[in-house]
Amino acid sequence: MTQNDAIPAARRVALAREPGRPGVSGAVQALITDFFEQRGDRLCADDPAVLAGVGLFHGRPVTVLGTRKGTDLEQNLACHFGMPTPEGYRKALRAMEQAEKFGRPILTFVDTPGAYPGLEAEARGQGAAIAACLARMSTLTVPLIAVILGEGGSGGALALAMGNRVLMAENAVYSVLSPEGFASILWKDSARAQEACELMKLTAADLLELQVVDRILPEPPGGAHTDPAAFWRTVDTALRDELRRAEKLADPARHRQRRFRAMGNDWLSAGKETI
Amino acid sequence: MNDWFAARRQRMLRLKVRREGERPFTPRLSAAAPVFEQCPRCRAAVTRARWEKNRLVCPECGFHRPVGAYRRLSMVLDPGTFQELDPELAAGDPLDFPGYGEKLAGLRRRTGLREAAVAARGRIGGLPVVVAVLDSRFLMGSMGVAVGEKIACAAETAEKARLPLVIFCASGGARMQEGILSLMQMGKTAAAVTRFREKGGLYIAYLTHPTTGGVTASFAMLGDITLAEPEALIGFAGPRVIEQTIGEKLPAGFQRAEYLQEHGFVDAVVPRDEMRDTLAKLLRLHQKGGARRDAE
Numbered sequence A: 001m002t003q004n005d006a007i008p009a010a011r012r013v014a015l016a017r018e019p020g021r022p023g024v025s026g027a028v029q030a031l032i033t034d035f036f037e038q039r040g041d042r043l044c045a046d047d048p049a050v051l052a053g054v055g056l057f058h059g060r061p062v063t064v065l066g067t068r069k070g071t072d073l074e075q076n077l078a079c080h081f082g083m084p085t086p087e088g089y090r091k092a093l094r095a096m097e098q099a100e101k102f103g104r105p106i107l108t109f110v111d112t113p114g115a116y117p118g119l120e121a122e123a124r125g126q127g128a129a130i131a132a133c134l135a136r137m138s139t140l141t142v143p144l145i146a147v148i149l150g151e152g153g154s155g156g157a158l159a160l161a162m163g164n165r166v167l168m169a170e171n172a173v174y175s176v177l178s179p180e181g182f183a184s185i186l187w188k189d190s191a192r193a194q195e196a197c198e199l200m201k202l203t204a205a206d207l208l209e210l211q212v213v214d215r216i217l218p219e220p221p222g223g224a225h226t227d228p229a230a231f232w233r234t235v236d237t238a239l240r241d242e243l244r245r246a247e248k249l250a251d252p253a254r255h256r257q258r259r260f261r262a263m264g265n266d267w268l269s270a271g272k273e274t275i
Numbered sequence B: 001m002n003d004w005f006a007a008r009r010q011r012m013l014r015l016k017v018r019r020e021g022e023r024p025f026t027p028r029l030s031a032a033a034p035v036f037e038q039c040p041r042c043r044a045a046v047t048r049a050r051w052e053k054n055r056l057v058c059p060e061c062g063f064h065r066p067v068g069a070y071r072r073l074s075m076v077l078d079p080g081t082f083q084e085l086d087p088e089l090a091a092g093d094p095l096d097f098p099g100y101g102e103k104l105a106g107l108r109r110r111t112g113l114r115e116a117a118v119a120a121r122g123r124i125g126g127l128p129v130v131v132a133v134l135d136s137r138f139l140m141g142s143m144g145v146a147v148g149e150k151i152a153c154a155a156e157t158a159e160k161a162r163l164p165l166v167i168f169c170a171s172g173g174a175r176m177q178e179g180i181l182s183l184m185q186m187g188k189t190a191a192a193v194t195r196f197r198e199k200g201g202l203y204i205a206y207l208t209h210p211t212t213g214g215v216t217a218s219f220a221m222l223g224d225i226t227l228a229e230p231e232a233l234i235g236f237a238g239p240r241v242i243e244q245t246i247g248e249k250l251p252a253g254f255q256r257a258e259y260l261q262e263h264g265f266v267d268a269v270v271p272r273d274e275m276r277d278t279l280a281k282l283l284r285l286h287q288k289g290g291a292r293r294d295a296e
Helices: A009-016 A024-031 A073-078 A086-102 A119-123 A126-139 A154-158 A179-187 A190-199 A204-209 A228-246 A252-261 B002-021 B048-053 B069-076 B100-111 B145-161 B176-198 B239-246 B257-262 B272-285
Strands: A033-038 A050-057 A060-067 A106-112 A144-153 A165-169 A173-175 A215-217 B036-038 B045-047 B083-085 B117-124 B127-134 B165-171 B203-211 B225-228
Touching (some): A009 A190, A024 A060, A106 A154, A126 A154, A144 A154, A154 B176, A165 A204, A165 A228, A179 B176, B117 B145, B127 B272
Parallel strands (some): B127 B165, B165 B203
Antiparallel strands (some): B117 B127
């Protein structure tokens, strides 16, 4: 692939969490013109951890969605360090509905440790909010391209990532849970996170092999944060290409359903010969 | 002839219930097995016969003990109507996770289950239905590839046969040992039940203790009707994780079935002795319209 092939998984996790890592705000600046941000879930609040809006991608109106970590401490706190609340997912849902209504393709950019685990988030139905996004994405008739930019943590990431195509930055990671959480659940020892990183198959190359992602976006040596402009050029080219192809799909909803219907099925057996 | 088959199936079901049913609660199945079993909550000594008769609900304090998948099916389905779907379905070990294969083999021996979910066709109150049940004794009912597939297949069977779908959820969430592919099952199951519902099918989600993580954030929260067992823990993040995040103790009753109802996420908290009648009533109410509407 590239010269960065031999980077260990734990190092990729660190790169994916790099504070200067390009995120959805960078994507909007670099790739989208005439952007209009949409705020609020129309129920009770606006969660800055999810960015939603409309803009032009090479002259074509698109809906842009992404999780946002914020760039200074104040923003970090407001965004719960990139962990959306149910209000964030409901804002995303609203943006999806509008994309459907106006026939706009959706581009999503994911960088989140996971959905926010808080008392109020639970009281307002974090699970239900994520489930609603998944259900809606499965039936959207407009194309949806998801890009995993940094951390793709758990259901909180998948809630914006049920794409017809899923792209992943070379040093991004995408997993069922953070390596710390994984180690803590399985071994009751979050200090074994490093070990978990190697086992979890969370790198772009692993996920390409598992057919969870479809395309890897190469990063500059040292990581995307060392030369964001170069990275965004790569993303731009890839997205143009993917969007062109996705718009030729006869039935994007069915395509997405089939894609996810097949997830993991290579490991299924109906017989008696399993492990 | 039909009667003969029905009787045979009933016997098979009974057998299965016996095979798996008594194990989780009494490891020693000998003549020396105790006649009394303490209620885990109120500590009342209750005879095993009484536990059985009371559907594993404590007659003293109303505590609902966990119920295995086959036993649950025997409680809700009309006798002799049980037909298991994809009984042999299982998945592999995509991460080569150390010890996972042995763990599965051990659980299969101990529980008589092949995986953490069982799906079946049957009847409730005379009305045909597809029922899937998650079993918390099998790796906390966690959802890996096989569980995701069972749920998706159950929804597809219900869609093809134009039957209502009932899913009893009981899960710690996505199965860690199968990594990212477990996460992808959220997409698979959410899409499958959504497709079924869009074709006019009635989907009843029945949340039992515990329903958390990736199962809550997918098919568990997508029911047309959502029921829950009393005091069942239902949530996305686990209470321990939340306590760590907010740095304080959680209020009593937080994330329990009654709390979810209060916050608008559950239609009704239904005690186990009303479970069958409630389901039968809902199926009757949807006989016309929902479940059998001709889609396409």
